[in-house]
Every structure is written in structure tokens, then in C-alpha cells.
Amino acid sequence: MDTGRKIIIVVMDGLGDRAVKELGYRTPLQAATKPNLDWFARNGTSGCMDVIGPGIRPGSDTSHLAILGYDPFTVYTGRGPFEAAGVGLMGKNGDIAFRCNFATVDHKMDVLDRRAGRIKEPDTGELVKALDGLEVNGFEAVVKEATEHRAVLLLSGSGLDPRVTDADPHAVAKVQTSRPLVPEAKRTADAVNEFVRRSYEILDAHPVNVRRRMEGLLPANVLLPRGAGTFPDLEPFRKKHGLAGSCVAGVSLIKGICRVCGLDIVEAPGATGGLDTDMASKANTALRELERKDFVLMNVKAADIVSHDGNARRKIEVIERLDSMAGILKDGLPEGAAIAFCADHCTPVTRMDHSGDPVPLTIYSETSIKDGVKSYDEVSCASGALGRTRGKDLLPIMVDKVDRSKKFGA
Numbered sequence: 001m002d003t004g005r006k007i008i009i010v011v012m013d014g015l016g017d018r019a020v021k022e023l024g025y026r027t028p029l030q031a032a033t034k035p036n037l038d039w040f041a042r043n044g045t046s047g048c049m050d051v052i053g054p055g056i057r058p059g060s061d062t063s064h065l066a067i068l069g070y071d072p073f074t075v076y077t078g079r080g081p082f083e084a085a086g087v088g089l090m091g092k093n094g095d096i097a098f099r100c101n102f103a104t105v106d107h108k109m110d111v112l113d114r115r116a117g118r119i120k121e122p123d124t125g126e127l128v129k130a131l132d133g134l135e136v137n138g139f140e141a142v143v144k145e146a147t148e149h150r151a152v153l154l155l156s157g158s159g160l161d162p163r164v165t166d167a168d169p170h171a172v173a174k175v176q177t178s179r180p181l182v183p184e185a186k187r188t189a190d191a192v193n194e195f196v197r198r199s200y201e202i203l204d205a206h207p208v209n210v211r212r213r214m215e216g217l218l219p220a221n222v223l224l225p226r227g228a229g230t231f232p233d234l235e236p237f238r239k240k241h242g243l244a245g246s247c248v249a250g251v252s253l254i255k256g257i258c259r260v261c262g263l264d265i266v267e268a269p270g271a272t273g274g275l276d277t278d279m280a281s282k283a284n285t286a287l288r289e290l291e292r293k294d295f296v297l298m299n300v301k302a303a304d305i306v307s308h309d310g311n312a313r314r315k316i317e318v319i320e321r322l323d324s325m326a327g328i329l330k331d332g333l334p335e336g337a338a339i340a341f342c343a344d345h346c347t348p349v350t351r352m353d354h355s356g357d358p359v360p361l362t363i364y365s366e367t368s369i370k371d372g373v374k375s376y377d378e379v380s381c382a383s384g385a386l387g388r389t390r391g392k393d394l395l396p397i398m399v400d401k402v403d404r405s406k407k408f409g410a
């Protein structure tokens with residue numbers, strides 16, 4: 001029965017943590033004041049979640065695939081295609097996407113600066129226009145600018161194979177010749193090398209670079225591809241789960257994953273993917289989107305950023321801002337809706353990187369059993385009635401909470 005009840009998943013990126021000595025061996029979540037998140041824990045059902053699997057350290061890309069109900073081990077094909085989709089460049093299954101850097105090279109193709117003097121828009125936008133639509137070794141190259149000195153390259157045509165090495169040397173060194181890792185990938189590697197060579201020919205004399213040299217700036221005279229990945233063939237989200245969905249996120253990688261899965265991307269005014277992001281705007285945008293959709297995924301990046309900096313105090317501040325956002329969601333939650341609060345992975349401030357620890361999870365709907373958990377944190381949630389779940393089980397659980405699940409058997 002289609003009840004039309006709504007689902008919202010709030011992913012607080014990198015939120016989970018470990019015991020921190022300077023906090024009296026509490027986690028930042030345990031140390032923070034967060035009345036709204038605790039309200040959801042008290043009135044909902046909690047557990048801890050291995051987003052991919054026990055002890056597996058997720059990237060933000062693989063973890064979001066799992067949270068959207070996909071098995072990352074079968075559908076993840078590398079970061080390139082999701083980055084491309086994040087800036088609006090969607091390929092077909094079989095197309096190959098690369099992440100690229102604008103760099104500065106000399107005539108011997110030695111890299112002088114991997115970021116081309118930190119070039120950004122509008123210069124990068126002008127330069128990609130000169131490369132977009134090139135034909136390389138029988139394939140079409142589509143190029144689009146991304147944030148700062150970055151761009152994405154999409155190769156399309158038949159017979160592509162992503163098993164090639166990077167042209168980007170990842171250091172101040174000679175531009176690498178892309179090599180095939182399997183014989184079938186030789187045409188693709190040749191196309192990458194031709195693209196790099198042509199990019200130098202075209203960009204070195206480009207008016208933008210002539211001007212940059214006159215201004216004493218480094219020219220962005222080559223585009224270096226890396227991280228080849230083929231566009232995955234995913235079952236569209238709507239078909240898989242029977243839900244029309246949207247994503248509210250600031251970070252382009254997360255937008256890309258959601259777009260490839262078939263979610264609509266909605267922009268929240270003031271959402272930046274950074275620490276300065278407008279969390280209230282994100283919550284209000286998500287609530288508005290739920291008026292016409294069945295499902296919304298929200299991602300807020302801030303906790304992950306301060307965790308990579310190893311800053312426990314600032315993580316507590318971010319959690320308190322996230323809590324205000326949770327308050328807006330609490331006040332505006334549509335009747336009958338189910339909401340989940342979780343993280344895509346832990347980013348312990350002591351490790352300054354992602355870990356394989358399970359993340360705290362609370363699911364609330366009006367009919368949730370109250371399992372006695374009083375606080376939304378790693379320790380309290382672990383004693384909740386949801387026990388230990390996996391990321392890819394979250395969506396089926398949510399679909400069932402709103403009575404939209406299909407019966408298995410008679």
C-alpha cells in the first residue's frame with residue numbers, strides 16, 4: 001500500500017568519533033550539548049551502523065552508495081564518474097571519467113606547479129572551452145571545470161577501458177605516460193596521452209595564459225587526468241526503492257553520487273560544503289523538497305572537515321550547530337514521516353582521517369518504539385534496539401517504517 005509517508009536521512013559527515021583524552025575520554029558527541037538530537041534518540045530507536053562492513057574504512061563516496069541501498073563492492077567504479085556527475089557531467093554506462101588538474105609544465109613536460117598557481121574560475125572555464133569536444137584517438141572528449149584548479153574529463157565512444165595509469169605524476173615531476181594495465185586498455189591509454197599532448201598545444205598559447213604570463217601568474221598550460229573510472233550501470237533509485245528522491249548537499253562528490261543514482265539535486269541557498277555552510281537553509285530546503293518528493297538525503301560536511309584537522313573543540317561547536325539544524329527538522333517534520341540521523345563514517349579527531357568504527361544511528365517516527373536510549377552518541381546508541389546494522393540495510397528499514405515495503409511471501 002502506498003501511504004505516501006515520507007523518508008529523510010540526515011548524514012552528518014564524519015560525525016562519529018572515539019574516546020578523546022582532552023575530553024575526559026568522551027567522544028565529541030558525548031561532550032556536546034545537543035537537546036534536539038537527544039530528543040530524537042529518546043523518542044526514537046537507536047543502534048550502531050557499519051556503513052560498509054565491520055572495520056572497513058569508508059570513503060564518503062562508497063558510504064553514500066551504501067546508505068542509498070547499493071552494494072558499493074559491486075557498483076563502485078572509482079571516484080572519477082561521481083566527480084564528473086557532481087559538476088553536471090553525466091555519462092552513459094561505458095563512458096570513462098577522469099578527475100583532472102590544471103598544471104603548469106615547461107616544454108619538456110616537467111611539472112612546475114600541480115595547481116597552475118591556484119588558477120580558478122573564470123580562467124578555468126575559458127580554458128576548458130578550448131578543449132571541450134576534441135576528438136582523441138577516435139573518442140570524444142568532454143571537459144568541464146570543477147572547483148579551483150580542477151576539471152573533469154569524460155571520454156565517450158565504444159571500446160573504452162578504465163584500466164589505465166594516471167598522466168598526473170602526483171608530484172612536481174615529469175608528466176607520466178598513461179599505460180594500459182591490461183591489453184584491452186591500450187586504445188584508452190593512447191587517447192589519454194593524445195589528450196594531454198593536445199591540451200598542452202592548445203593551452204600553452206591560449207589568450208588566457210598569454211594574459212596570465214603578462215600578469216606574472218603561472219600559465220595553466222596542461223590538463224592532467226587521473227583516477228579513471230567507468231560510469232556505473234546502477235538501477236535507478238526510484239525503481240530500486242519505489243521512491244522519488246532528492247539530495248541536499250554542498251559537496252560536489254556527494255551530489256555526483258546522488259545524481260548517478262537518479263536523485264534530483266536541489267541547491268540550498270548558502271550551502272557551501274564548507275564550515276561556513278548555512279545549515280538552517282539546508283534543513284528548510286529539505287523540508288520544502290519533501291512536500292513533493294518521497295525521500296530526501298541530506299549531507300552536511302562540516303564535522304568531517306574539523307575532524308580531519310584534529311580539532312575536538314571545533315567538532316563540538318559543529319555538533320551544536322548540527323543540533324540546531326535537527327531542531328528545525330523536528331519542528332517541520334511532515335506527519336507520518338520517518339527520519340534517520342547517522343554519519344557516513346567516523347572521522348576520529350585523534351586519527352584525523354576516516355576509521356572503520358560503526359556510526360551512531362537513530363531512527364524516529366511517531367510510532368517508533370522508545371528503546372530507552374537517552375542520548376544521540378556512539379555509546380548510548382550502541383545499546384539501542386536496532387542493534388548493529390549495515391549501511392545498505394538502512395533504506396529498506398526506513399521504507400518499512402513508513403509502511404511502503406513490499407511483503408516477502410504470502
Ligand code: ZN
Pocket residue numbers: 013014059060304344345
Ligand atoms: Zn564522509
Ligand code: ZN
Pocket residue numbers: 014060304308347354
Ligand atoms: Zn573525510
